Structure formats: C-alpha cells, structure tokens
Amino acid sequence: MRCTTVLTTVLTTALAAGALAAGALGGAVPVAAAAPPRLGPCDAGQLCLWAKEGFRGTRQTHELTDVDIEACVPLPAGATSAALANRTGRPVTTYQSAECAETGEFETYPGGGTWVPQSPYQVRAFKVWET
Structure with a gap:
C-alpha cells in the first residue's frame, strides 16, 4: 500500500x-483525459456489433430468436466488428476466426449488459451460450 x-x-x-x-x-x-465513448444503442435481449471502434459504423443486431444456442454464427462475408454490446442475458463468445476456431483470439462476455467499445481483435463470428 x-x-x-x-x-x-x-x-x-x-x-x-x-x-x-x-x-x-x-x-x-x-x-x-477524454471522456469515454458513448454507449451505442442496443436493446435488451440483443447482441449488437459495430464495424468501427467506439460503437460507430454499421451496426448488426442479433436476437436469441434468430440464433441457435451454442452454434457458431459467422458474420456476413467480408464483415467484421470492432465494438460490441452483449445484452442477450446469456454469455457470448466472440471469435477472430469466422469458423469459431479457438486457434485464433476469442473472448467470452457476460450477458447482463457488457459494452466493449474496442475489441482486442476483429470479430468475425460469435456463439451464444446456455446460461
């Protein structure tokens, strides 16, 4: 101390x-120091992914009704994400690999309201997990 x-x-x-x-x-x-970035809009029950850091650029929104639990969900061809918000209520793992391969970078974010203005890598796929 x-x-x-x-x-x-x-x-x-x-x-x-x-x-x-x-x-x-x-x-x-x-x-x-500059103020932290404003949180991007993302409703309860959604996983929101932005193309650019700081919750800027094109936003993709995914809801539990549209994804299979524990299945790899690749982003559209050529798309990546640099910021995200997990408001699904379930843990979500993001992957550098479009195939959810664990040989690249990956990180799991809690579902209670996790806001990540700058991912440590370009996100190309994700999995939503059972709680």
Missing part, C-alpha cells in the same frame, strides 16, 4: 510540475 501511495504522490507531483512549466513557458496546459 505504501509503495502505491508514494508512487501516486510522485506521479501527481510530476504532472502538476509539468503543467506549471508548460503554462510558464506559454505552452499548452495538459487537460483531463
């Missing part, structure tokens, strides 16, 4: 000194 407190104090002091020096030299004063 002490190391964390000391490190936080050192970093805070360094940032404040940098801001003062920049202001004294007529430079730009650092501002707070």
Whole structure:
C-alpha cells in the first residue's frame, strides 16, 4: 500500500510540475483525459456489433430468436466488428476466426449488459451460450 501511495504522490507531483512549466513557458496546459465513448444503442435481449471502434459504423443486431444456442454464427462475408454490446442475458463468445476456431483470439462476455467499445481483435463470428 505504501509503495502505491508514494508512487501516486510522485506521479501527481510530476504532472502538476509539468503543467506549471508548460503554462510558464506559454505552452499548452495538459487537460483531463477524454471522456469515454458513448454507449451505442442496443436493446435488451440483443447482441449488437459495430464495424468501427467506439460503437460507430454499421451496426448488426442479433436476437436469441434468430440464433441457435451454442452454434457458431459467422458474420456476413467480408464483415467484421470492432465494438460490441452483449445484452442477450446469456454469455457470448466472440471469435477472430469466422469458423469459431479457438486457434485464433476469442473472448467470452457476460450477458447482463457488457459494452466493449474496442475489441482486442476483429470479430468475425460469435456463439451464444446456455446460461
């Protein structure tokens, strides 16, 4: 705990000194980090996938009535997703592979309302799991 407190104090002091020096030299004063991206629209019971990070670009919407549970659902040919929201109420695994192969990257997201503004890979397929 002490190391964390000391490190936080050192970093805070360094940032404040940098801001003062920049202001004294007529430079730009650092501002707070940008606000997190706004959540994209996605209704309860849906899996929403966006083509671009930050919930931007073309959105694909999938509902439980349209997918087979535990079956691989590839995105349309040539389509990928860079952001997603899982509001299905069930866990969803996204895959880098269009065949849901576990040799590429994959990640499972809880279904209670998971918002991912930037996937760590291009999503090409997904599976919805039984709860």
